[in-house]
Amino acid sequence: MYSLIEFIRETYQTNKFIPLHAPTFPGNEQTYVAETIESTFVSSVGRFVNEFERKIEDFTKSPKAVATSSGTSALHTALYMAGVKSGDLVITQALTFVATCNTLYHMGAEPVFVDVSTRSLGLSPIAVQAYLEEYAVVDELGLCTHKETGQIIKAIMPMHTFGHPVELDELKLICQQWNLILIEDAAESLGSFYKNKHTGTLGEFAALSFNGNKIITTGGGGILLANDIVNGDRAKHITTTAKVSHPYEFYHDEAGFNYRMPNLNAALGCAQMESLPLFIEQKRALAKHYQTFFEKSDLEFVTEPDYATSNYWLNAVICPDLRYRNEILKATNDAGVMTRPVWQLMHRLPMFKDAMRGPLTNSELIESHLINLPSFPTNLESTYA
Ligand SMILES: *Cc1c(COP(=O)(O)O)cnc(C)c1O
Numbered sequence: 001m002y003s004l005i006e007f008i009r010e011t012y013q014t015n016k017f018i019p020l021h022a023p024t025f026p027g028n029e030q031t032y033v034a035e036t037i038e039s040t041f042v043s044s045v046g047r048f049v050n051e052f053e054r055k056i057e058d059f060t061k062s063p064k065a066v067a068t069s070s071g072t073s074a075l076h077t078a079l080y081m082a083g084v085k086s087g088d089l090v091i092t093q094a095l096t097f098v099a100t101c102n103t104l105y106h107m108g109a110e111p112v113f114v115d116v117s118t119r120s121l122g123l124s125p126i127a128v129q130a131y132l133e134e135y136a137v138v139d140e141l142g143l144c145t146h147k148e149t150g151q152i153i154k155a156i157m158p159m160h161t162f163g164h165p166v167e168l169d170e171l172k173l174i175c176q177q178w179n180l181i182l183i184e185d186a187a188e189s190l191g192s193f194y195k196n197k198h199t200g201t202l203g204e205f206a207a208l209s210f211n212g213n214k215i216i217t218t219g220g221g222g223i224l225l226a227n228d229i230v231n232g233d234r235a236k237h238i239t240t241t242a243k244v245s246h247p248y249e250f251y252h253d254e255a256g257f258n259y260r261m262p263n264l265n266a267a268l269g270c271a272q273m274e275s276l277p278l279f280i281e282q283k284r285a286l287a288k289h290y291q292t293f294f295e296k297s298d299l300e301f302v303t304e305p306d307y308a309t310s311n312y313w314l315n316a317v318i319c320p321d322l323r324y325r326n327e328i329l330k331a332t333n334d335a336g337v338m339t340r341p342v343w344q345l346m347h348r349l350p351m352f353k354d355a356m357r358g359p360l361t362n363s364e365l366i367e368s369h370l371i372n373l374p375s376f377p378t379n380l381e382s383t384y385a
Pocket of ligand 1 (some may be wrong): 097099159185188210221
């Protein structure tokens with residue numbers, strides 16, 4: 001255990017507190033942000049929002065990226081665009097960050113928790129198929145409904161845990177068979193590819209996040225990815241108060257949201273996008289470095305699934321048991337090296353305790369055995385030539 005603490009300190013070459021994640025601003029961040037202040041265009045108008053959206057489209061090859069005020073608001077927009085209504089059910093993971101489910105809650109919809117795969121740590125196609133076969137039926141109108149409650153099962157919302165892509169082809173097939181919409185919570189997976197396609201581009205909609213702890217940051221912000229231009233344009237419209245363009249008249253053709261990313265934040269994002277390839281390279285090198293270290297230990301380092309190239313947003317290890325996990329958590333945090341357990345499973349939180357769920361064997365195993373390790377990018381080459 002002490003060797004783990006020493007290893008992490010050597011990796012980061014510091015005796016100070018080591019956080020789990022921290023943003024770095026190696027490029028044009030100051031210049032672009034200053035430009036918004038000098039021009040006074042810090043808010044809803046300015047060149048950086050469009051530029052940021054185009055940069056994300058270029059990188060992900062998504063037909064349409066819409067910049068939003070947070071990853072959560074991008075998720076809300078995605079669910080709204082998918083037509084999720086009050087009383088509907090959406091299949092998702094219990095092993096996720098709470099934001100995945102909060103938007104459902106506020107829309108009056110309900111999550112259904114299905115198990116994750118131990119390979120990806122994300123939604124398991126096998127578990128989804130088993131759940132649907134037991135509880136769902138597709139009616140004459142083509143609607144997938146819950147056999148017992150009659151509620152509509154509208155969508156599947158997998159999350160690419162710590163940046164590792166879920167099995168998207170299999171989930172897409174299930175969506176076709178059961179007439180469900182695929183929405184990817186890709187908040188953690190900018191820079192992660194599933195069979196050479198960027199995560200978030202296989203579902204009908206996806207959300208990315210640029211909160212301060214993600215692989216790039218805009219301070220706070222997100223992106224909604226839409227799989228076709230028409231949906232993308234409509235998403236842009238409803239995230240900008242559904243205002244119909246006119247030189248001076250105020251006319252809004254539906255009840256929209258004010259979810260637009262401010263130009264100030266987009267300026268930071270444009271600069272961060274220039275460094276994204278570097279961050280991915282550094283994070284993958286760091287993961288390799290951890291992997292080599294853990295080969296000689298009884299902890300199992302979490303690696304990318306063989307069908308994917310991951311951004312390794314958060315590095316993780318699986319401990320042999322809960323006691324061992326707790327000992328490492330305490331020793332590392334006491335020593336000023338931040339480590340964390342995974343999120344408590346969603347059905348343990350008061351607002352989701354009554355949510356429907358299938359067996360959660362793998363989710364529970366991961367919950368009690370996994371630890372996240374410091375994962376912010378560092379230049380390993382300079383220290384380990
Ligand atoms: C960060 C995150 C979000 C939400 O992003 P915000 O930008 O903080 O609103 C949603 N889902 C997951 C899985 C996340 O990690």
